[in-house]
Amino acid sequence: xxxxxxxxxxxxxxxxxxxxxxxxxxxxxxxxxxxxxxxxxxxxxxxxxxxxxxxxxxxxxxxxxxxxxxxxxxxxxxx
Numbered sequence: 001x002x003x004x005x006x007x008x009x010x011x012x013x014x015x016x017x018x019x020x021x022x023x024x025x026x027x028x029x030x031x032x033x034x035x036x037x038x039x040x041x042x043x044x045x046x047x048x049x050x051x052x053x054x055x056x057x058x059x060x061x062x063x064x065x066x067x068x069x070x071x072x073x074x075x076x077x078x079x
Contacts, residue, residue, distance in 0.1 A: 001026055006034065054079060 002019055006029040009016055016037060019025050024038040038046075058072035067075075 001036070003028060003033075005029070 001024045003026045006027050009027050016025055020037050020039045024036050024042065026033050027035040054076060058076055061067040062069055062072055
């Protein structure tokens with residue numbers, strides 16, 4: 001992942017936007033990561049993985065008796 005300062009991001013924003021197609025770009029302010037810019041395709045991939053993870057966690061909670069099927073569905077619908 002490429003890392004740049006917030007000043008660099010402001011000064012060359014169009015260049016940053018071009019860079020995110022190849023890899024995410026982390027933005028630093030005072031040596032702390034404050035944001036990450038990534039392509040829409042990568043964002044969709046991550047959201048899909050997140051949905052799968054939540055689904056598996058709900059399934060496990062049901063199997064182990066921590067939540068009912070309805071409680072799990074309600075929680076997933078809230079997310």
